[in-house]
Amino acid sequence: MSKPRERILNTSMILFHQQGYNSTGINQIIEEADVSKASFYQHFKSKDDLCIEFFNKRFKYWVSELENFTSGAKTLEEKFLKSFDFLIYMNQKEDFRGCSFLNIMSEIPVDKIEIHKIIRDHKATLRDSFHKDLKNDILAAHLYLLFESCILTSQLYRSNELIEKSKLIVQNLLQSSLSH
Structure with missing residues (x-):
C-alpha cells in the first residue's frame, strides 16, 4: 500500500x-x-493546500502527455495540429471533462488568491510555450485562445467538432504566417 x-x-x-x-x-x-x-x-494544512498540490501534479501530467503526443512532429505546423488532436484524445480519455483548472476556477471565490494564482501561473506557462514556439505574439495569442476555447466548447457540447474546425483555422494561420 x-x-x-x-x-x-x-x-x-x-x-x-x-x-x-x-x-x-x-x-x-x-x-x-x-x-x-x-x-x-x-x-x-487545508483543502486549498491539497488543491494547489493537485494543480501542480495535474499540470505536470497534462504537459507530459501533451509533449509525448506531439513529440513526433517534424514541423511547427504538425506540432500545433497534433496539439489540437491531443485535445480530442483527452476528451475521449476523460469523457469531455474539460480543463480541471478552469472548472475549479469557476467554483471558487476570488478571495482564494493562492488557488487563482496557481491557475494563472500554469495557464501562463502554456501560453508562453505557444509564444516560444511561434515567436510571433499575435499569432501565439490567437492559437492559444483557440486552444483554450476548444477545451471549453468541446466540454460544453460534448463534441470534437469545433476542435476539428479549429485545426483548419490553425493550419491556415500557420501556413500564411510561416510563408511570410
Missing part, C-alpha cells in the same frame, strides 16, 4: 478532476484514500 500522502493526492487527482472542488469534501478524500483525519492534516 502506498504512503498516506500519495494516497491522499492520488485520490484528490480523481475526485477534484471528476467532481470538482466544491463537491469533493475532505471526509470523502479521507475515506477513499483510507487515511485518518490526523494523517490528512499532517500532510496538508
Whole structure:
C-alpha cells in the first residue's frame, strides 16, 4: 500500500478532476484514500493546500502527455495540429471533462488568491510555450485562445467538432504566417 500522502493526492487527482472542488469534501478524500483525519492534516494544512498540490501534479501530467503526443512532429505546423488532436484524445480519455483548472476556477471565490494564482501561473506557462514556439505574439495569442476555447466548447457540447474546425483555422494561420 502506498504512503498516506500519495494516497491522499492520488485520490484528490480523481475526485477534484471528476467532481470538482466544491463537491469533493475532505471526509470523502479521507475515506477513499483510507487515511485518518490526523494523517490528512499532517500532510496538508487545508483543502486549498491539497488543491494547489493537485494543480501542480495535474499540470505536470497534462504537459507530459501533451509533449509525448506531439513529440513526433517534424514541423511547427504538425506540432500545433497534433496539439489540437491531443485535445480530442483527452476528451475521449476523460469523457469531455474539460480543463480541471478552469472548472475549479469557476467554483471558487476570488478571495482564494493562492488557488487563482496557481491557475494563472500554469495557464501562463502554456501560453508562453505557444509564444516560444511561434515567436510571433499575435499569432501565439490567437492559437492559444483557440486552444483554450476548444477545451471549453468541446466540454460544453460534448463534441470534437469545433476542435476539428479549429485545426483548419490553425493550419491556415500557420501556413500564411510561416510563408511570410
